Amino acid sequence: MLDGMAGGAVEAGTESLTDQLTTRGDVMMFTTTVSGRSASAMWTASRLALSGLVFALLGACSPDSQATDSDNRAKALALWQSHCKKSGEFIKKTIPDVDGVLLMKIRKTTNRDGQYELDDPYGHDSMGDHYIMSFLRGYHHQKGGVSPEGSPPRIGYKYVDVADEADHKVYRYTGGVEAVGKMNTKAPAVQFELKLNPNYDTNIYEFVLHKTPASGEAPRYGVTYDDISTPEDRKYWIAGSSLRVMDLKTNEVIAERIGYMVDLGQGNRSGGRAPWLLAADNACPDFFANYKSPVARMPKVVGQASQTMIFVEKVLKPSK
Known part of the structure; x- marks a missing residue:
């Protein structure tokens, strides 16, 4: 899920990239500068992706989920x-x-x-x-x-x-x-x-x-x-x-x-x-x-x- 959402964020800001993107496992690091507007859009997308992951994990650990597993x-x-x-x-x-x-x-x-x-x-x-x-x-x-x-x-x-x-x-x-x-x-x-x-x-x-x-x-x-x-x-x-x-x-x-x-x-x-x-x-x-x-x-x-x-x-x- 993170890969897909992170990929969308990268795609949204590619027009403003002046260098390249470095990928290490699940962590993506920009090694260049981007315009303030593109950076802001990507930061918003990243927050949404992380929020979705947190809610998914909380759902998996919910009492209802644990009761079903048991x-x-x-x-x-x-x-x-x-x-x-x-x-x-x-x-x-x-x-x-x-x-x-x-x-x-x-x-x-x-x-x-x-x-x-x-x-x-x-x-x-x-x-x-x-x-x-x-x-x-x-x-x-x-x-x-x-x-x-x-x-x-x-x-x-x-x-x-x-x-x-x-x-x-x-x-x-x-x-x-x-x-x-x-x-x-x-x-x-x-x-x-x-x-x-x-x-x-x-x-x-x-x-x-x-x-x-x-x-x-x-x-x-x-x-x-x-x-x-x-x-x-x-x-x-x-x-x-x-x-x-x-x-x-x-x-x-x-x-x-x-x-x-x-x-x-x-x-x-x-x-x-x-x-x-x-x-x-x-x-x-x-x-x-x-x-x-x-x-x-x-x-x-x-x-x-x-x-x-x-x-x-x-x-x-x-x-x-």
């Missing part, structure tokens, strides 16, 4: 709690010795504040190739370390099949940790390691994804998801999610996780706030429910990472 928050909480009664993980059967799965959808975007975008903010964990890699063996244990006791196993599968939207062909993805480059041997830290151990490995390692046309037997089981929010849910910043494991031979849903989360800030974006990221703090099931050991105090959005694979692995047990 009422919406109470309605949102009640609706979310009613949804939570039917949320949870529902597993009809588990399947042992599964080599690979078909990912029927790939997440492509992160929705931080789109109130009515039905792209499953609850189920979001990662996108594109990272979503694919999260299902592959070795991706979660690249460093060779041991996960904290009580953490999900996250073993991963030998391969993942994905239908390419561009050519509609099915491709098979595999992956592993490979050397992708060399360290700078002139860097002080690397030189220090080489002095301690002349055979120090200077390779740089990353988890590398390999894509080839799918061949052989197709996976029997697939993974898909949907946003199940209603317009009423989104009115109160509630996101609902259905994550399903399918038997592709019988078209049967053999497991489903139903989840809901709510932004109790009701879409407030002040200070760069991202409503859907903070909604993860009010989720059912809780995003840290799969961690049996105590979890350090951190935003619940951290627990969303690889949540899809963690649930699927409970149903489709990876082969040895």
Whole structure:
């Protein structure tokens, strides 16, 4: 609002400017002189703009506005709690010795504040190739370390099949940790390691994804998801999610996780706030429910990472 009004004030006085206008963020400074009449007009316009801003802020902080916010928050909480009664993980059967799965959808975007975008903010964990890699063996244990006791196993599968939207062909993805480059041997830290151990490995390692046309037997089981929010849910910043494991031979849903989360800030974006990221703090099931050991105090959005694979692995047990 200030930009538009300030712009109007500048336009009103441009005929009398003898030099230039300097802009720094939201503050405009004249570095020249203007005629008394133009300066007076601009000063009046600026006062009107500031007065409008003050009244707008006072309106936002008025008792009526605060009462409305409180009422919406109470309605949102009640609706979310009613949804939570039917949320949870529902597993009809588990399947042992599964080599690979078909990912029927790939997440492509992160929705931080789109109130009515039905792209499953609850189920979001990662996108594109990272979503694919999260299902592959070795991706979660690249460093060779041991996960904290009580953490999900996250073993991963030998391969993942994905239908390419561009050519509609099915491709098979595999992956592993490979050397992708060399360290700078002139860097002080690397030189220090080489002095301690002349055979120090200077390779740089990353988890590398390999894509080839799918061949052989197709996976029997697939993974898909949907946003199940209603317009009423989104009115109160509630996101609902259905994550399903399918038997592709019988078209049967053999497991489903139903989840809901709510932004109790009701879409407030002040200070760069991202409503859907903070909604993860009010989720059912809780995003840290799969961690049996105590979890350090951190935003619940951290627990969303690889949540899809963690649930699927409970149903489709990876082969040895």
